[in-house]
Amino acid sequence: MDAQAWIAIVVGLLAILSALYMGLRFLVKSILAELLPDKNGGHNLRGRVDRIETQVDRIYELLIEAKLAR
Numbered sequence: 326m327d328a329q330a331w332i333a334i335v336v337g338l339l340a341i342l343s344a345l346y347m348g349l350r351f352l353v354k355s356i357l358a359e360l361l362p363d364k365n366g367g368h369n370l371r372g373r374v375d376r377i378e379t380q381v382d383r384i385y386e387l388l389i390e391a392k393l394a395r
Contacts, residue, residue, distance in 0.1 A: 359370045 361369070361371065
């Protein structure tokens with residue numbers, strides 16, 4: 326094989342690898358965006374978890390108050 330064929334193979338492999346890298350980067354960014362706090366009232370995963378934690382804490386407080394009232 327001559328030099329031109331080797332250069333074509335290397336460039337082709339680099340193009341394929343860079344496309345895979347960009348696709349993986351996009352995928353990771355979109356998944357991690359779900360964990361960032363949002364400014365939209367908690368409509369992502371992190372906001373939902375925070376709301377559930379708040380509700381669970383309130384339930385614990387009610388249970389403790391009921392236990393102490395006896």
